[in-house]
Amino acid sequence: MLNSLEELAKTIISCKKCSRxxxxxxxxxxxxxxxxxxxxxxxxxxxxxxxxxxxxLVVGLAPAAxxxxxxxxxxxxxxxxxxxxxxxxxxxxxxxxYSINRNDGLRLEDVYLTxxxxxxxxxxxxxxxxxxxxxxxxxxxxFLLKNVRVMVALGMIAFNTCVKILSELGVSIPRPAPKFLxxxxxxxxxxxxxxxxxxxxxxxxxxxxxxxxGRLTQSMLNDIFKKARRMTLV
Numbered sequence: 066m067l068n069s070l071e072e073l074a075k076t077i078i079s080c081k082k083c084s085r086x087x088x089x090x091x092x093x094x095x096x097x098x099x100x101x102x103x104x105x106x107x108x109x110x111x112x113x114x115x116x117x118x119x120x121x122l123v124v125g126l127a128p129a130a131x132x133x134x135x136x137x138x139x140x141x142x143x144x145x146x147x148x149x150x151x152x153x154x155x156x157x158x159x160x161x162x163y164s165i166n167r168n169d170g171l172r173l174e175d176v177y178l179t180x181x182x183x184x185x186x187x188x189x190x191x192x193x194x195x196x197x198x199x200x201x202x203x204x205x206x207x208f209l210l211k212n213v214r215v216m217v218a219l220g221m222i223a224f225n226t227c228v229k230i231l232s233e234l235g236v237s238i239p240r241p242a243p244k245f246l247x248x249x250x251x252x253x254x255x256x257x258x259x260x261x262x263x264x265x266x267x268x269x270x271x272x273x274x275x276x277x278x279g280r281l282t283q284s285m286l287n288d289i290f291k292k293a294r295r296m297t298l299v
Contacts, residue, residue, distance in 0.1 A: 066204075066205055066208050066209075067205055068209075069209070070112075070113070070117055070209055073112065073209065074112035074113075076202075077110045077111070077112045077183050077202055078109050080110045080202075082198040082199075083184065083194070083199075085187070086182075086184035086185070086186060086191075086195060089185060089186065089187050090110075090184045090185050093106070093130045093134055094106035094107075097131070097135075098131065101131060104135060106134060106135050107133070107134060108134060110183035110184050111128050111133045112183070113177055114139040114140075114177070114179075115173040115177035116173050116174055116175055117177070117209075117210065118212050119173075119175050119210060119213060120175055120213060120214045121158070121175060121176045121177070121214075121215050121217065121294075122176075122179065122206070122207075122210060122213045122215070122217070122263070123177070123178050123217045123219065124179055124181060124203070124216060124217070124218050124223045124226075125139070125140065125145075125180040125181075125219045125223055125270065126181060126191070126222055126270060127180050127181070127182035127183070127184065127189065128180065129142075129145060129146075129185065129189075130185045131143060132144075133146075133185070134184070134185040136166050136167060137167055138164070139178045139179060139180060140164055141166060141167070141169075141171075142165060144271075144273045145270065145271045145272050145273070146163075146164045147163060147164070148271035148286060149164075149219075150162055150163055150164045151163075151283060151286075151287075152271070152283065152286040152289070152290050153173070153290060155287045155290070155291075156287070156290045156291055156294050157294075158174060158175060158176040158290065159171065159172070159173055160173075177210055179203065181196055181199060181200070181222065182199045183199055200230055200233075203226075203230055204230055204234060207230070207234065207257060208258050213263050214263055214264065214296070214297050215296045215297050216265050216266065217266045217268055217290070218265060218267055219268050219269070220268075220270035227265060228243055228265070231253060231262065231265075234257055234258070235257070236253045236255045236256070236257055236262045237254040238253060239253075245267050246267055247267060247269050247281070248285075248288075248289065249267045250264055250296070251264065251266075266289060266293055268281075271286055
């Protein structure tokens with residue numbers, strides 16, 4: 066385990082474990098759409114972002130092709146980021162209701178944003194091997210973010226990966242295994258690195274696919290973070 070978020074960030078940014086993802090993130094940057102022709106793409110893995118003393122950890126799937134892969138910051142510069150930031154701002158976690166680029170002045174308080182995969186995957190579908198390759202980084206964040214009391218997993222893949230990693234780290238997972246249900250809250254027995262295991266809240270991912278079909282509304286996502294806020298204070 067690395068002993069600081071800064072050291073972890075450097076390690077993540079230099080990662081080349083997954084050849085498919087390395088190729089794809091560079092391909093996206095080299096074949097950018099017209100609206101971003103004049104922008105320089107980050108096109109590297111993306112570390113987590115937020116308050117190192119956070120009591121809330123938000124876990125997404127992966128950077129967006131023209132969001133994080135372009136801007137170099139988690140949940141920044143795409144539709145999902147806009148929806149998520151409105152929700153975080155509504156509860157006081159974010160200083161502003163938008164996340165445009167690394168110089169937009171956004172400050173996060175009591176929340177840390179991360180993902181199970183740090184490079185943009187083709188069709189937003191990382192392979193099991195790619196998720197496994199990245200899992201060490203999420204485990205290291207679990208170790209370093211010592212005040213986390215609640216986690217929100219955005220989407221089924223993030224939810225199932227969080228459950229799997231918690232189990233691998235010694236947290237007692239009930240049988241049958243927790244199911245992904247929007248708004249469901251799971252409490253686990255045992256400790257995580259000597260601390261009480263965090264609560265896990267399931268939420269639909271704030272993707273355009275979910276919001277435009279009505280599966281997830283802005284008010285539904287706002288309610289998830291209202292619930293998370295209350296639970297960090299218990």
